[in-house]
Amino acid sequence: xxxxxxxxxxLEAKVSISTVSFVLNDKGEKMNISKAVIKxxxxxxxxLHYRPNMIASSLRTGKTRSIGLIVEDIxxxxxxxxxxxIEDEAKKLGYRxxxxxxxxxxxxxxxLIQSLLQANVDGFIxxxxxxxxxxxxxxxxxxxxxxxxxxxxxxQNVSHVVMDNYEGSYSATQFLIKKGRRSIAFVNNTSGMIxxxxxxxxxxxxxxxxxxxxxxxxxxxxYHSNEDAKIAAIVHFFEKNTGIDAVxxxxxxxxxxxxxxxxxxxxxxxxxxxxxxxxxxxxxxxxTPSISVIEQPIDAIAVKAVGLLMDQMIDGRDFxxxxxxxxxxxxxxxxx
Amino acid sequence: xxxxxxxxxxLEAKVSISTVSFVLNDKGEKMNISKAVIKxxxxxxxxLHYRPNMIASSLRTGKTRSIGLIVEDIxxxxxxxxxxxIEDEAKKLGYRxxxxxxxxxxxxxxxLIQSLLQANVDGFIxxxxxxxxxxxxxxxxxxxxxxxxxxxxxxQNVSHVVMDNYEGSYSATQFLIKKGRRSIAFVNNTSGMIxxxxxxxxxxxxxxxxxxxxxxxxxxxxYHSNEDAKIAAIVHFFEKNTGIDAVxxxxxxxxxxxxxxxxxxxxxxxxxxxxxxxxxxxxxxxxTPSISVIEQPIDAIAVKAVGLLMDQMIDGRDFxxxxxxxxxxxxxxxxx
DNA sequence: CTGAAAGCGCTTACAG
DNA sequence: CTGAAAGCGCTTACAG
Numbered sequence: 001x002x003x004x005x006x007x008x009x010x011l012e013a014k015v016s017i018s019t020v021s022f023v024l025n026d027k028g029e030k031m032n033i034s035k036a037v038i039k040x041x042x043x044x045x046x047x048l049h050y051r052p053n054m055i056a057s058s059l060r061t062g063k064t065r066s067i068g069l070i071v072e073d074i075x076x077x078x079x080x081x082x083x084x085x086i087e088d089e090a091k092k093l094g095y096r097x098x099x100x101x102x103x104x105x106x107x108x109x110x111x112l113i114q115s116l117l118q119a120n121v122d123g124f125i126x127x128x129x130x131x132x133x134x135x136x137x138x139x140x141x142x143x144x145x146x147x148x149x150x151x152x153x154x155x156q157n158v159s160h161v162v163m164d165n166y167e168g169s170y171s172a173t174q175f176l177i178k179k180g181r182r183s184i185a186f187v188n189n190t191s192g193m194i195x196x197x198x199x200x201x202x203x204x205x206x207x208x209x210x211x212x213x214x215x216x217x218x219x220x221x222x223y224h225s226n227e228d229a230k231i232a233a234i235v236h237f238f239e240k241n242t243g244i245d246a247v248x249x250x251x252x253x254x255x256x257x258x259x260x261x262x263x264x265x266x267x268x269x270x271x272x273x274x275x276x277x278x279x280x281x282x283x284x285x286x287x288t289p290s291i292s293v294i295e296q297p298i299d300a301i302a303v304k305a306v307g308l309l310m311d312q313m314i315d316g317r318d319f320x321x322x323x324x325x326x327x328x329x330x331x332x333x334x335x336x
Numbered sequence: 337x338x339x340x341x342x343x344x345x346x347l348e349a350k351v352s353i354s355t356v357s358f359v360l361n362d363k364g365e366k367m368n369i370s371k372a373v374i375k376x377x378x379x380x381x382x383x384l385h386y387r388p389n390m391i392a393s394s395l396r397t398g399k400t401r402s403i404g405l406i407v408e409d410i411x412x413x414x415x416x417x418x419x420x421x422i423e424d425e426a427k428k429l430g431y432r433x434x435x436x437x438x439x440x441x442x443x444x445x446x447x448l449i450q451s452l453l454q455a456n457v458d459g460f461i462x463x464x465x466x467x468x469x470x471x472x473x474x475x476x477x478x479x480x481x482x483x484x485x486x487x488x489x490x491x492q493n494v495s496h497v498v499m500d501n502y503e504g505s506y507s508a509t510q511f512l513i514k515k516g517r518r519s520i521a522f523v524n525n526t527s528g529m530i531x532x533x534x535x536x537x538x539x540x541x542x543x544x545x546x547x548x549x550x551x552x553x554x555x556x557x558x559y560h561s562n563e564d565a566k567i568a569a570i571v572h573f574f575e576k577n578t579g580i581d582a583v584x585x586x587x588x589x590x591x592x593x594x595x596x597x598x599x600x601x602x603x604x605x606x607x608x609x610x611x612x613x614x615x616x617x618x619x620x621x622x623x624t625p626s627i628s629v630i631e632q633p634i635d636a637i638a639v640k641a642v643g644l645l646m647d648q649m650i651d652g653r654d655f656x657x658x659x660x661x662x663x664x665x666x667x668x669x670x671x672x
Numbered sequence: 673c674t675g676a677a678a679g680c681g682c683t684t685a686c687a688g
Numbered sequence: 689c690t691g692a693a694a695g696c697g698c699t700t701a702c703a704g
Contacts, residue, residue, distance in 0.1 A: 004683055008611070016691040021683060032689055051454050056401070056681030058391045059696050075420065080411045096455070118387050240549070259622060283619040286595060340695055352675040357699060368673055392697030395680045 004048045005129035013037075013044040020045075024052065043240060058120065065311060066114035070101040070109065070126045072150075078252060078279045078296060079127070082149070083300035086125060088306060095122075104147060104191065104223060106131040112141065123309045125149060130193060145312035147305045151195040152323075159312070161305045161324040165195045168294040168328035169202025172276050173249055178211050179336060180245035181274055184212065187234065188250040189223045199250045199278060215269055216241060234261035246336075252293075259287060274336040289334030297326040340384045345418060349373075349380040354382075360388065394456065403645060404452035405435040406445065406462045408486075414615045414632060415463070418485070421638035422461060424643075429646060431458075439529070440559060440605060444466040449475065452667040461485060466529060481648035483641045486529040488659075495648070495661040497641045501531045504630040504664035505538025508584055508612050513546050516670060517582035517610055520548065523570065523594060524586040525559045535586045535614060563593055570597035570654045581609060588615035588629075593667060610672040625670030 010017040022031045023041040044050075058064045069086055079101075087097045098121060102109040116124065123145035126234045128136060133153045139146050140158065150159035159235040161303035176184050176187045186203045188196055200218070200236035221230050234257060238244060253275030256304070265318060267273050267287055276292045277284065284291035304324055311320075342360070348354040351373060358367045361376040380386075394400045405416040405422055415437075423433045434457060437444040452460065457568035459481035464472060469489045476484050476494065484496035512520050522539045526534055537552070556574045557566050570593060574580060585591035591613030603609050605625055612628045613620065621625035637639045640660055647656075 003681090007681080018684075018692080019680085019690060022690095034689070037690085044591060051450075051680050053395075053456075054454060055391055055395045055456055056696090057683075059395050059680090059698085060682045060684085062393070062696075074410075075413070075416045077411070082414065096451075117433075120389075120391055121686080136569065162585050200630075256618070256622065263624065276571075282592070283622050286592065287622065288624060289598065339697090343697080353698085354676080354700075355674060361699085369673070373674085389697050392680090393699075395682085395696090396698050396700085397678075606685095 003053075004050045005053070006049060006050075007063065009041065009044050009050055009071075012048065013041050014040065023063070023151060030040065036152075038132055057145050062120070063122055064120045065094055065120045066096040066119070067123045067125060068113075068119070068121040070096050070102060070116070070124065071099065071100055072104055072127050072129070074099060074101045075310075077281050077300070079240060081298050082302055086306055087297055088109075089303055089306040093306070097335070102129050103225050104129050110135050117142075123313050124225065125145075125305050125309060127151060128153065128193075130191060140263065145309055147304050147309045147312075149301055151193050157321055159308045159322050159324075161308065161326065162195060163296050163301065163328045164325045166196035166202040166205075168278070168330070169199040169248065169250075170206045171202075172294050172330055173203045173206035174271045174328060175332075176212075176246045176274055176276065176336065177206065177212065177219070179246075179274060182212055183214075183217065183241075183244045185219065185237075185241070186246040187219045187247060187254050189219065189254065190220045191223045196250055199268075203248055217244065221254060221257075227253075227260075230254065230257040231261045231264070231333045234258050235264060238262075238267070247273060247275055249275070249277035252277055252281040252284070255291065255293075259283075259291070269335050270283060276336060277332075284333075287335075291335045292333045293329050293331050297328060297330045300326045338390075339617065341389070341630075342386075344384060345377060345380050345386055348384065348450060349377050351377060360386075384503060396514060397515050398456070400456045401430055401457055402432040402455070402456070402457045403459045403461060404449075404457040405433050406448050406452070406460070407435065407437060407462050408438055408440055408465070410437045411436060411590065414634070415636050418638055421635050424596050425639055425642040429642070430487075438463075438465050440465050446471050452622060453478075453480070459483075459640050459649050461645060462621055463487060464489065464529075481645055483645045485637055485641050489530050493657055495644045495658050495660075497637050497644065497662065498531060499632050499637065499664045500661045501534040502538040502541075504614070504666070505535040505584065505586075506542045507538075508666055509539045509542035510546075511666060511668075512584070512610055512612065513542065513548065513670065515582075515610065518548055519550075519553065519580045519603045520582040520584065521553045521555065521573075521577065521580045522584050522586065523555045523557065523590050526556045527559045532586055539584055553580065557590060557593075560566075562591075563596075565595045566590065566593040567600070570594050571600060571655075574598075574603070581622055583609060585609055585613035586613070588613055588617040588620070591615075591627065592617065595619075595627070605671050607645075610666045612666075612672060616667065620669070623671075627671045628669045629667050631665045631667050632662060636662045 006017050006020045020041055023038050024026050028038040061065050067090055069083060072081055083099050100112050106129050109132050113135050125147050127150045128148055133156060146158055148158055150162055152160040186216045188200050221233055251256055269275050278294045280293045280295045284293055308322055342353050342356045346356045356377055358369060359374050364374040403426055405419060410416055419435050426433050436448050442465050445468050449471050461483050463486045464484055482494055484494055486498055488496040518520045522538050557569055575635050585594055603613050615632050616631045620629055644658055
């Protein structure tokens with residue numbers, strides 16, 4: 001089966017290849033090509049089952065109609081949900097999405113950016129890792145459209161869309177306090193990224209306002225440790241700090257490790273301990289009791305991020321840097 | 337920042353662009369280019385931070401060094417694990433992977449194949465949906481390398497790598513029988529794909545051999561129904577067929593629906609009911625009690641599939657169609 | 673041993 | 689209203 005090119009169409013329709021190209025790119029009217037010719041070309045293209053060669057057109061135009069999506073871990077449900085919505089949104093606009101996971105590894109993130117640059121993606125949506133600020137500066141210098149999601153660098157002037165982490169954490173903590181909980185722990189990781197800092201700050205402020213704050217109630221888990229190590233650390237922490245009656249996890253994978261720790265310790269939820277975690281997860285719904293979460297507005301984040309990226313990708317438009325905060329949602333289930 | 341091309345290197349190194357191309361493609365020696373020139377060209381390329389334009393080279397060679405991976409649902413852990421291993425394997429060999437989900441929708445699957453064809457991927461790894469046989473025939477006619485995973489079409493001569501579904505199901509059923517269970521249910525979907533048929537057949541044969549087979553112990557869930565509908569169907573089935581003392585689920589999403597059904601019905605696992613499911617899942621390990629599974633040999637499947645695909649992609653090599661069965665592993669946890 | 677040139681399949685400025 | 693031609697950045701058969 002021979003590849004059909006615009007040359008074949010031109011031959012068959014007895015017009016020049018430029019005419020074919022104009023018609024197939026819907027520029028026929030603009031170029032004052034006659035209705036009859038337009039119709040003819042379209043029919044021939046249809047008849048021969050013409051499929052444009054995207055590689056050739058990319059080489060010529062320098063555009064690939066693709067965007068690179070770099071997330072932390074595509075096998076984490078939060079990110080795979082995000083990716084799916086972003087992909088759908090992009091497809092509506094005729095863009096293809098290449099996605100890859102950093103595993104929060106800075107070197108790998110940098111490599112991925114290089115490789116996507118080399119694949120000539122037209123724009124980037126990134127959940128940056130800690131040391132990625134330079135690489136992102138680099139993209140900006142290259143005038144590549146970039147939107148960050150889930151987190152960002154406070155000093156850097158780049159569009160980003162994130163949840164209102166401070167508010168989410170603050171309200172969840174207040175909710176626990178109103179429920180009569182007094183000794184509320186906060187389990188975070190050691191990454192120090194802005195979204196984790198804000199989640200911690202929301203908790204700290206709510207605790208301080210209620211006069212309940214104690215530094216010893218905060219546990220920081222090594223980010224790069226495996227799940228068993230996290231479970232062990234949580235067990236150790238709760239054995240040392242008896243009397244804790246509630247806990248807020250700053251991400252779903254910590255919450256999941258926590259549930260396993262509590263099972264080992266035979267702690268009963270919510271009698272002994274109220275539990276709330278950031279980010280929803282299938283296992284939180286299935287768990288007995290089901291676990292309350294601060295659900296991220298995934299759809300809103302994805303749609304907005306694609307929108308901001310498109311704004312930057314439209315040639316010549318003077319785009320504005322936008323920094324968007326989306327509200328999360330406290331989903332109360334049986335665990336509080 | 338200007339894009340560096342081989343022309344720039346040629347200019348700077350004072351050689352022709354062909355020489356540059358040969359050197360950078362490691363064909364310098366073969367073309368009898370002097371050591372000195374090779375070194376010079378490499379140094380200049382390094383100095384100018386040359387990055388080859390993959391689009392240009394693709395247009396010229398017709399190869400993209402990429403493979404298309406079509407799975408049923410990338411947000412299902414079985415497929416996302418599979419995808420990760422395939423991606424890693426492919427990367428080792430210098431290939432990039434584009435992945436997409438069919439959602440078991442035949443039209444969408446066909447579309448995805450078209451779109452990957454248009455993106456000029458060099459080969460395909462596919463978990464086919466029911467009506468995809470024609471599309472796959474089409475790929476073969478185009479001489480596109482294809483490997484199927486997880487399932488295949490019995491009459492079609494295509495390389496594939498799948499788990500030994502019959503054996504997995506047969507042993508799991510036998511295990512339940514040896515444990516003293518007598519009224520063992522089997523929950524399958526309505527898709528009728530070969531892997532599901534074989535899982536059912538393994539169960540049926542084991543039951544028949546033990547003289548325990550009853551057709552009424554098999555439930556078929558509508559594939560395209562949502563989770564709540566599946567849960568309702570399972571509840572209905574178990575309310576009608578009282579006395580069932582064990583159940584084997586033919587895929588993880590059915591097992592997960594089942595766990596929710598049993599929770600609603602206050603069935604106690606494993607006292608009232610032993611449970612085993614195909615495919616592992618995070619929630620199966622976290623569940624109280626933890627759920628026994630027939631674990632798929634994901635790494636082996638992925639590695640083998642990439643290997644078979646590469647065999648086909650090496651130009652001119654007369655590749656052989658291989659049909660590979662990998663053994664699954666029965667992981668016994670608390671649910672039996 | 674190395675270079676000039678054709679060509680992959682498009683898009684688009686230019687000419688008429 | 690439509691066509692001839694240049695050029696995107698490579699690879700490779702051919703010439704010398």
